[in-house]
Amino acid sequence: MRTAIYPGSFDPVTLGHLDIIRRASVMFDRLIVAVMHNQNKQPMFSVEERMEFLRCTTSQLPNVEIASFDGLLADYARQQGACAVVKGLRAVSDFEYEFQMALANRKLNPELDTVFLMTSAEYMYLSSSVVKDIAVHGGSVAGFVPDGIMQDIVRRTRKEG
């Protein structure tokens, strides 16, 4: 049983994330999509809301589990018996930070490798911040986030904003 973890803030999940989830779910027996804390970010949606968006988005993928963890990714991977972390790479600008993270995580947990999947070209420009910015300013997020959660994101974003 090969378990991988796809960690992120997922604030909220986008079609770019879903693309990575779909592709990674074929590569591993079990994929845990973990909502984790990025100390540099102040999320707009609660952990529960972010998990709910992810559950709704991945309900058709039987080997995908949604979880959250408040500590170090390297510790969580050990706890779950995961052999890999999955991350999406969108552009060269992502590389330096991701490289640093991958090395730090492997230092903390030598069993853990990071697998990078190149983001599909149509999602190169996408980020959760772009989605929130569009929604807060009244734009349409169609084509940016999965259809099933679009209305909910817009409703909750406007309530916040």
Ligand code: COA
């Ligand atoms: N398609 C679309 N958007 C994507 C994407 C893709 N394939 N891949 C990444 N993004 C976006 C994300 O939505 C995010 O957007 P935002 O900045 O607007 O929120 C941005 O790219 C950056 O993504 P990422 O680098 O994965 O950051 P993150 O905040 O989502 O996740 C954690 C970072 C949570 C994984 C990291 O902070 C972590 O591991 N935290 C736990 C503590 C820990 O172990 N720290 C490391 C110590 S070495």
